[in-house]
Amino acid sequence: MSPLSSAPANATRVAPPLEAARSYPAKPADVYLFGTCVIDVFFPGAGMDAIRLLEREGIRVHFPQAQSCCGQPAYTSGYTDEAREVARAQLALFAGDWPVVIPSGSCAGMFRHHYFELFKDEPETLQQVASLSARTFELAEFLLEVCKVRFEHTGAPVRLALHTSCSARREMNTHLHGRALLAQLAGVERVEHDHESECCGFGGSFSVRMPEISGAMVQDKTAALKGSGAAEVVSADCGCLLNINGCFEKQGDTLRGEHLASFLLRRTTSASTGGVR
Known part of the structure; x- marks a missing residue:
């Protein structure tokens, strides 16, 4: 298991409040990029620039081609079942130990916090959720806290x-x-x-x-x-x-x-x- 995967496997509540300290391991050699559906459709250049920034720091960026939405639009509109199925697909795509870097804080928040609520009645899935949550970083956060960029x-x-x-x-x-x-x-x-x-x-x-x-x-x-x-x-x-x-x-x-x-x-x-x- 990745050193980033520190959340308990049997977690049944939403993620800890933001005030809780997070540990930042050394800069990894590989990361996933979750590009977000808005970037994919409307701002592909921003996604490519995010990749170039990470590569400039000596990191290999992996982009699973089957990724789609984080599920947030359905979730916040009350379509919980539909959001859960979208989220389940993302869990399968980002199942490795690499950090997941997201150039959108709202989508990162969905991964890190709200998937716990979506899967609270599926104990067998919560271990995956806990791992993804602990490995998820918004892009600016990752550059600052993990890469220690200057x-x-x-x-x-x-x-x-x-x-x-x-x-x-x-x-x-x-x-x-x-x-x-x-x-x-x-x-x-x-x-x-x-x-x-x-x-x-x-x-x-x-x-x-x-x-x-x-x-x-x-x-x-x-x-x-x-x-x-x-x-x-x-x-x-x-x-x-x-x-x-x-x-x-x-x-x-x-x-x-x-x-x-x-x-x-x-x-x-x-x-x-x-x-x-």
Whole structure:
């Protein structure tokens, strides 16, 4: 069993609260990448940039081709049986001992926390769930805490705003990991913006079921981002980027957000690997 697989095999409750300390073993030679359905369909470049960032740190990245959704849209919409079957397929694909790196905090939170609830009545499956949970990392978290990256900024100075998915920041502390990575970059000024901790209105199926409320929320979010004076917007979650960028486009604004992986690959070198770009 992997040294990362520390959760008890007979766990029957949701994962420990975020305050619980996690141990980070040495940087592995191999990882899985779970690309997420939103990245696969709408932001494939962000997925490729995440792979390149990991490879730049000397890690071999494995991408099971049969992967699909984490099951979160069905789960949060009340379709528990359907979500369980989607989740069961992912458990089978990521059954090895390698860490699973996910460039989305909300999907990582589904793996790490909510699969326990989905399979609480299947004791025979909970060992797989516990192993996957212990091996799951959001991309920024993995780069910071496991790879111990040291990035150096390249290019002109820039003012940017960081948007993090509301579920990702509450379940995975994604905002802290993103801030810490950006703080390494001397040429980057991260600006605070109003409504930073609030939802952009996407919420997966929420934006379809309640479009008026979702639309009002993303209007507030884009107004706050524009009002911050940031020249660029980055996020660690492509679901949010899909909603925010769509609103910018509808408003006729030229400001666009990009995934944190794409920004880091484009604007940094890695001092931890001898400056390889």
